[in-house]
Amino acid sequence: MRWSKSFIPTLKEDPQDAEVISHKLMIRGGFVRKLVSGVYSFLPLGVRVLEKVKRIIREEMDIKGSQEVLMPAIHPPEIWKRTGRYEVLGEVLIKFKDRHGRELLLGPTHEEIVTDLVANNVKSYKELPLILYQIQTKFRDEPRPRFGVMRTSEFIMKDAYSFDCDVAGLEESYKKMYDAYCRIFTRCGLPFVPVQADPGMMGGSVSHEFMVPSEAGEDRIVICSKCKYSASTEVAECRTKAKSVSAKEKTLPIAQVDTPGITTIEKVSELLKVGAEKMVKTLIYKADGNVVAVLLRGDHEANETKVKNFLKVVNLELADSKTIEDVTRAPVGFTGPVGIRNTRIIADNAVRNMDNFITGANKKDAHIINVNIGRDFETKEFADLRMITKDDGCPACGKSIEVKQSIEVGHTFKLGTKYSDVLGAKVLDKDGKEIVAVMGCYGIGVTRILASVIETNSDKDGILWPISIAPYSTVIIALNMDDKKVKEVSEAVYDALSKAGIEVLFDDRNETAGVKFKDADLIGIPIKIIVGAKNAKKDIVEVKDRKSGAMTEVLLKDISAHLMRLTGA
RNA sequence: CGGGAAGUAGCGCAGCUGGCUAGCGCACCUGGUUUGGGACCAGGGGGUCGCGAGUUCGAAUCUCGCCUUCCCGACCA
Numbered sequence A: 001m002r003w004s005k006s007f008i009p010t011l012k013e014d015p016q017d018a019e020v021i022s023h024k025l026m027i028r029g030g031f032v033r034k035l036v037s038g039v040y041s042f043l044p045l046g047v048r049v050l051e052k053v054k055r056i057i058r059e060e061m062d063i064k065g066s067q068e069v070l071m072p073a074i075h076p077p078e079i080w081k082r083t084g085r086y087e088v089l090g091e092v093l094i095k096f097k098d099r100h101g102r103e104l105l106l107g108p109t110h111e112e113i114v115t116d117l118v119a120n121n122v123k124s125y126k127e128l129p130l131i132l133y134q135i136q137t138k139f140r141d142e143p144r145p146r147f148g149v150m151r152t153s154e155f156i157m158k159d160a161y162s163f164d165c166d167v168a169g170l171e172e173s174y175k176k177m178y179d180a181y182c183r184i185f186t187r188c189g190l191p192f193v194p195v196q197a198d199p200g201m202m203g204g205s206v207s208h209e210f211m212v213p214s215e216a217g218e219d220r221i222v223i224c225s226k227c228k229y230s231a232s233t234e235v236a237e238c239r240t241k242a243k244s245v246s247a248k249e250k251t252l253p254i255a256q257v258d259t260p261g262i263t264t265i266e267k268v269s270e271l272l273k274v275g276a277e278k279m280v281k282t283l284i285y286k287a288d289g290n291v292v293a294v295l296l297r298g299d300h301e302a303n304e305t306k307v308k309n310f311l312k313v314v315n316l317e318l319a320d321s322k323t324i325e326d327v328t329r330a331p332v333g334f335t336g337p338v339g340i341r342n343t344r345i346i347a348d349n350a351v352r353n354m355d356n357f358i359t360g361a362n363k364k365d366a367h368i369i370n371v372n373i374g375r376d377f378e379t380k381e382f383a384d385l386r387m388i389t390k391d392d393g394c395p396a397c398g399k400s401i402e403v404k405q406s407i408e409v410g411h412t413f414k415l416g417t418k419y420s421d422v423l424g425a426k427v428l429d430k431d432g433k434e435i436v437a438v439m440g441c442y443g444i445g446v447t448r449i450l451a452s453v454i455e456t457n458s459d460k461d462g463i464l465w466p467i468s469i470a471p472y473s474t475v476i477i478a479l480n481m482d483d484k485k486v487k488e489v490s491e492a493v494y495d496a497l498s499k500a501g502i503e504v505l506f507d508d509r510n511e512t513a514g515v516k517f518k519d520a521d522l523i524g525i526p527i528k529i530i531v532g533a534k535n536a537k538k539d540i541v542e543v544k545d546r547k548s549g550a551m552t553e554v555l556l557k558d559i560s561a562h563l564m565r566l567t568g569a
Numbered sequence B: 001c002g003g004g005a006a007g008u009a010g011c012g013c014a015g016c017u018g019g020c021u022a023g024c025g026c027a028c029c030u031g032g033u034u035u036g037g038g039a040c041c042a043g044g045g046g047g048u049c050g051c052g053a054g055u056u057c058g059a060a061u062c063u064c065g066c067c068u069u070c071c072c073g074a075c076c077a
Helices: A021-028 A044-063 A077-082 A085-092 A111-121 A167-187 A265-272 A304-311 A321-328 A418-423 A446-456 A484-499 A513-523 A533-537 A556-567
Strands: A032-036 A039-042 A094-097 A103-106 A130-139 A154-164 A193-196 A206-213 A219-224 A230-232 A255-258 A280-287 A290-297 A316-318 A344-348 A357-360 A366-371 A401-416 A426-428 A434-436 A438-445 A474-478 A504-507 A527-531 A540-545 A551-555
Touching: A021 A032, A021 A446, A039 A044, A044 A130, A044 A154, A044 A167, A044 A446, A077 A085, A077 A103, A077 A111, A077 A418, A111 A130, A111 A154, A111 A418, A111 A438, A130 A167, A154 A167, A154 A446, A167 A193, A167 A206, A167 A401, A167 A438, A193 A219, A206 A219, A206 A446, A265 A366, A280 A304, A280 A321, A280 A357, A290 A304, A290 A321, A304 A316, A304 A344, A401 A418, A401 A446, A418 A438, A438 A446, A474 A484, A474 A513, A484 A504, A484 A527, A484 A533, A484 A556, A504 A513, A527 A556, A533 A540, A540 A556, A551 A556
Parallel strands: A193 A230, A290 A344, A474 A504, A474 A527
Antiparallel strands: A032 A039, A094 A103, A130 A154, A154 A438, A193 A206, A206 A401, A219 A230, A219 A401, A255 A366, A280 A290, A280 A316, A357 A366, A401 A438, A426 A434, A527 A540, A540 A551
């Protein structure tokens, strides 16, 4: 492709509304443009990278025997109502009406649709196992689209679904997909970590997230320094050892202290000169509409995923101030478990070990000290409800752990029969008996891969695409198109490489050398072929590596062989 | 939805305490000189100052409402 004929609108300056590196570089490099918040156009360069990634995905999925399908983006709501996810997804679903007033929605994912497809068309155990996948656009009304293409309302996903006769079959399919995912991310040049995760609204028992450590990530993961343990902080268990009875302190008489206007743990801690670890914070939640008090040690943070899973609820949100006032008869900031009304109390395991602690008094401008469970209030419900920190030990081996910000690029789930049951995906087994298909589902954020690769592969000049997914492997930089010999040699190189099947971008623009170098680096082409006047006279060109800067001189006649070696074409 | 910031040419910004025809850099068009890391000279085109109302003789500038975008929180590929 000739640059002079290409639609590659590069920018010299960072766009005003971009914060993270990948967003800035994708805009500046002319890969994408925003239409509205969370909705992007992919420009020619962006499409080329996207297609490279898709090809890798298809190759790896096909090798595992899964088959590509293409399901619709427009769905009838009925099928979503049958599985109950119409309500679970709620506002995330983008709904509209057709001309007949019939409600339709844009698919946020496709468990319902594939399961229905399989239910209607697969009848025998002989047809299983079956793995279907598609690369398709998903629509989700995100609460907050973010970071360019990282989190958008419309995005391209590769989603796969496995159907097996039994759990053993699912295990096999799951392993295949897991392996395929590792290969896909490796080929895309991503430093990924598979971690245990929470299945969330997908359902099922086991899930793994494929995480790319990066500052721009929206999630955190725990990695053990010693053993192989890795998990999302959402599920990483906190090992809280129960204190022995002998270690318990003698209980002191409960007493009220005045804390006028002091509503936060930090300020109470400051005022009473007591560490936050001697306090208990009481968080009032609404869990599927019911009020629940969650008790945590003052210096600990709630893990809402754990709370949700413990309570077996779908919706969990901090209660509004009115609810808190109803339950505690005090303003927000003085909440405590003592004397709280009509409220289920659950406590983190760490709270069980505490004696003579400080809590809110459920009274304006007051806290109480020397509070003890059993004596001053009662709860029998203890569980791991807090967020793990780097000071906690590894849940598996107890050694030190690291907590890293990460980007989720893939997620795999062992679904079981959640969908196949409801939607009737059943087959007859050997004995003619009906069995429900056991399912797994597997997602990759295709557009998000681009952002992740850039987050982990860039320098001050621009993107460093791995050759496997670079929009072009090679760019020819003709330093001066007005120089006859330079033009002639560049054209010859372009011709030779094109014929050799190398994906080459020929910068034939009438621009200065500086502009061409800057643009080439910005868009991240891995190999530059530089044609300058002096060398051109001797039929020599320079081949320069984008990442290392290493340069070699190559004779014109050898150029295509040389590039074929470099690119593996 | 809660909290914060911002909307002026394609992009990045200045102007904004009320006063001339709204400005700068980049980009773009024409001509010329240039060409090894974002060249130079000359000429030129491009604006509902986010939208609407109000105050005023006069509003990009002040007031109110709305919209949009970005950042921090709840969601997830």
